[in-house]
Amino acid sequence: xxxIILSLLFVFPTLCLVAQTTxxxxxxxxxxxxxxxxxxxxxxxxxxxxxxxxxxxYVGKAGxxxxxxxxxxxxxxxYPDKQAMGYLSFDxxxxxILSPDHAFVLGAWKLKREKDEPGxxxxxxxxxxxxxxxxxxxxxx
Numbered sequence: 124x125x126x127i128i129l130s131l132l133f134v135f136p137t138l139c140l141v142a143q144t145t146x147x148x149x150x151x152x153x154x155x156x157x158x159x160x161x162x163x164x165x166x167x168x169x170x171x172x173x174x175x176x177x178x179x180x181y182v183g184k185a186g187x188x189x190x191x192x193x194x195x196x197x198x199x200x201x202y203p204d205k206q207a208m209g210y211l212s213f214d215x216x217x218x219x220i221l222s223p224d225h226a227f228v229l230g231a232w233k234l235k236r237e238k239d240e241p242g243x244x245x246x247x248x249x250x251x252x253x254x255x256x257x258x259x260x261x262x263x264x
Contacts, residue, residue, distance in 0.1 A: 164205030174257040182262040209236035224251040
Protein backbone atom coordinates (compact mmCIF):
# COMPACT_ATOMS: atom_id res chain seq x y z
CA UNK A 124 0.00 0.00 0.00
CA UNK A 125 2.88 2.36 0.83
CA UNK A 126 4.34 1.81 -2.62
CA ILE A 127 1.04 2.71 -4.28
CA ILE A 128 0.72 5.91 -2.25
CA LEU A 129 4.32 6.87 -2.95
CA SER A 130 3.83 6.17 -6.65
CA LEU A 131 0.75 8.39 -6.70
CA LEU A 132 2.67 11.18 -4.98
CA PHE A 133 5.15 11.15 -7.87
CA VAL A 134 2.63 10.65 -10.67
CA PHE A 135 0.03 13.25 -9.60
CA PRO A 136 2.32 16.33 -9.93
CA THR A 137 3.40 15.12 -13.37
CA LEU A 138 -0.23 14.76 -14.47
CA CYS A 139 -0.99 18.26 -13.17
CA LEU A 140 1.97 19.68 -15.09
CA VAL A 141 0.84 17.96 -18.29
CA ALA A 142 -2.71 19.30 -17.85
CA GLN A 143 -1.39 22.84 -17.27
CA THR A 144 0.84 22.63 -20.34
CA THR A 145 -2.10 21.44 -22.46
CA UNK A 146 -4.36 24.17 -21.08
CA UNK A 147 -1.76 26.85 -21.80
CA UNK A 148 -1.47 25.59 -25.38
CA UNK A 149 -5.26 25.70 -25.78
CA UNK A 150 -5.38 29.25 -24.40
CA UNK A 151 -2.63 30.30 -26.83
CA UNK A 152 -4.67 28.72 -29.66
CA UNK A 153 -7.75 30.71 -28.55
CA UNK A 154 -5.75 33.93 -28.74
CA UNK A 155 -4.19 33.00 -32.08
CA UNK A 156 -7.63 32.19 -33.52
CA UNK A 157 -8.83 35.62 -32.36
CA UNK A 158 -5.78 37.33 -33.87
CA UNK A 159 -6.29 35.60 -37.22
CA UNK A 160 -9.99 36.51 -37.30
CA UNK A 161 -9.15 40.14 -36.49
CA UNK A 162 -6.55 40.29 -39.25
CA UNK A 163 -9.15 38.97 -41.71
CA UNK A 164 -11.45 41.83 -40.70
CA UNK A 165 -13.96 39.46 -39.09
CA UNK A 166 -15.02 41.00 -35.75
CA UNK A 167 -17.81 38.48 -35.24
CA UNK A 168 -15.38 35.57 -35.58
CA UNK A 169 -12.95 37.37 -33.25
CA UNK A 170 -15.76 37.56 -30.68
CA UNK A 171 -16.11 33.76 -30.66
CA UNK A 172 -13.22 33.75 -28.19
CA UNK A 173 -15.42 35.50 -25.63
CA UNK A 174 -18.09 33.83 -23.55
CA UNK A 175 -21.43 34.58 -25.21
CA UNK A 176 -23.09 35.93 -22.08
CA UNK A 177 -24.43 39.08 -20.49
CA UNK A 178 -21.86 38.52 -17.74
CA UNK A 179 -18.87 39.06 -20.08
CA UNK A 180 -16.87 41.97 -18.65
CA TYR A 181 -14.86 44.27 -20.92
CA VAL A 182 -12.91 47.12 -19.34
CA GLY A 183 -11.41 49.68 -21.71
CA LYS A 184 -10.81 53.42 -21.68
CA ALA A 185 -14.56 54.07 -21.34
CA GLY A 186 -14.75 51.94 -18.18
CA UNK A 187 -16.44 48.62 -17.49
CA UNK A 188 -19.07 47.32 -19.88
CA UNK A 189 -20.99 44.07 -19.61
CA UNK A 190 -22.33 41.69 -22.22
CA UNK A 191 -21.22 39.90 -25.36
CA UNK A 192 -23.52 41.94 -27.62
CA UNK A 193 -22.39 45.23 -26.06
CA UNK A 194 -18.75 44.24 -26.58
CA UNK A 195 -19.41 43.25 -30.20
CA UNK A 196 -21.24 46.52 -30.88
CA UNK A 197 -18.44 48.55 -29.29
CA UNK A 198 -15.84 46.77 -31.44
CA UNK A 199 -17.93 47.40 -34.58
CA UNK A 200 -18.30 51.06 -33.67
CA UNK A 201 -14.61 51.55 -32.90
CA TYR A 202 -13.37 49.43 -35.83
CA PRO A 203 -15.94 49.83 -38.62
CA ASP A 204 -13.81 48.29 -41.38
CA LYS A 205 -10.66 46.28 -42.07
CA GLN A 206 -8.59 49.44 -42.54
CA ALA A 207 -9.56 50.69 -39.06
CA MET A 208 -8.85 47.23 -37.63
CA GLY A 209 -5.35 47.09 -39.08
CA TYR A 210 -3.01 44.17 -38.40
CA LEU A 211 -3.12 42.84 -34.83
CA SER A 212 -0.22 41.22 -33.04
CA PHE A 213 0.03 39.90 -29.49
CA ASP A 214 2.98 39.45 -27.18
CA UNK A 215 1.84 37.06 -24.47
CA UNK A 216 3.78 37.81 -21.29
CA UNK A 217 2.31 35.22 -18.92
CA UNK A 218 -0.40 32.61 -18.56
CA UNK A 219 -1.16 31.45 -15.04
CA ILE A 220 -3.46 28.49 -14.53
CA LEU A 221 -5.46 29.44 -11.43
CA SER A 222 -7.60 26.30 -11.21
CA PRO A 223 -8.62 23.45 -13.52
CA ASP A 224 -11.11 25.79 -15.21
CA HIS A 225 -9.75 29.35 -14.74
CA ALA A 226 -6.61 31.09 -15.98
CA PHE A 227 -5.09 34.55 -16.05
CA VAL A 228 -3.41 35.94 -19.17
CA LEU A 229 -1.17 39.01 -19.38
CA GLY A 230 -0.16 40.32 -22.75
CA ALA A 231 0.56 43.26 -25.00
CA TRP A 232 -1.32 44.13 -28.17
CA LYS A 233 -0.33 46.21 -31.15
CA LEU A 234 -2.18 47.32 -34.25
CA LYS A 235 -0.31 48.21 -37.39
CA ARG A 236 -2.36 50.54 -39.55
CA GLU A 237 -1.59 52.80 -42.48
CA LYS A 238 -1.31 55.98 -40.39
CA ASP A 239 -0.53 54.78 -36.86
CA GLU A 240 0.48 51.89 -34.64
CA PRO A 241 -1.52 51.98 -31.40
CA GLY A 242 -0.84 49.41 -28.72
CA UNK A 243 -1.22 48.62 -25.07
CA UNK A 244 -1.61 45.84 -22.56
CA UNK A 245 -4.38 43.46 -21.60
CA UNK A 246 -5.27 41.14 -18.79
CA UNK A 247 -7.76 38.36 -19.37
CA UNK A 248 -9.56 35.93 -17.15
CA UNK A 249 -10.39 32.86 -19.20
CA UNK A 250 -12.64 30.01 -18.17
CA UNK A 251 -12.96 26.48 -19.47
CA UNK A 252 -16.61 26.04 -20.42
CA UNK A 253 -17.73 22.70 -21.88
CA UNK A 254 -14.09 21.85 -22.54
CA UNK A 255 -13.33 25.14 -24.36
CA UNK A 256 -11.43 28.14 -23.01
CA UNK A 257 -13.35 31.43 -23.34
CA UNK A 258 -12.55 34.97 -22.24
CA UNK A 259 -14.90 35.99 -19.40
CA UNK A 260 -13.12 39.24 -18.48
CA UNK A 261 -10.93 41.51 -20.64
CA UNK A 262 -9.19 44.62 -19.34
CA UNK A 263 -7.40 46.32 -22.22
CA UNK A 264 -5.55 49.62 -22.18
